[in-house]
Amino acid sequence: MFSKHGHLNIDGYSDADWAGNVTYRKSTSGYFTFVGGNLVTWRSKKRECSSFIQREAEFRGMTKGICELLWLRKLLTELGYKPTSTMNLFCDNKAAIAIAQNPVQHDRTKHVEVDRHFIKQKLEAKVFQFPFVKSEDQLADILTKAISSKAFHISLDQLGIGDIYAPT
Template structure:
């Protein structure tokens, strides 16, 4: 990404960093061993090629440990497809975390929740029947269904206003952004206590 758009983006990032010098990701002890994630996608969000952007946030024991936002490689034909591809990326990250935690001797002992705000994508994950409208995502569908059937992951629905991954995939209001930062564990170390 070069040109005026890149300059604008870099300028916005630098401006944000300048006004938030004390922001840090703080890890706390929450008293549970849950591994969970939030996944979201914007459908056809790119104005130039109409590709969607997927994003996920992963929490271990209530603390944010990994996050990613990435443009999808193909154009999605529906919002459900875009969300479903995002779910596949989220499941892959959860599996990596599960393997890492098992190697450390503290793997999860229950299915890991991957929160999604798209009921159609969740329905596709649970539906064992292949439909013509989902054939183009068949590989992702089989991958997700296999992990769902093995009870490694579960896909609880979350309302859009509680979807933390929105900050990675679309523009949100200042109040939602600041509220999300708090929920992600971002604290200002210079703020009075």
């Protein structure tokens, strides 16, 4: 059920599990996106190739989340609802946020250079920002790794997902 929150802000949560697949050591990335405070899209996907470092896995996951946020913004614009606020993509990895915000490329980040230029252009235009979120508040964890049942149910509540058959 969608709730009216009085705004059409577009926000997202992005996370990655670095080399979590025990067989092939591939990373899993995932994101949730919200429009007007309501969950509208989500995705979880195992990466095609292994990441050498955690910040690369997180950064690549952020790139996928950004693409989804931009698509939602364009869709709303085409429907006649031009979003006016900066979009937020919440991430729990400070190293990945630093790569996105750092104007200087280092040798160790050349393999993500294309994504970095894409993100840099959008950051400079103030289309979105990367607020840091503590790991325990990261909603996208349920898409990328095993969590406790308590944390899972708390996440479902925060996502606005409820059991319509549960007694009231």
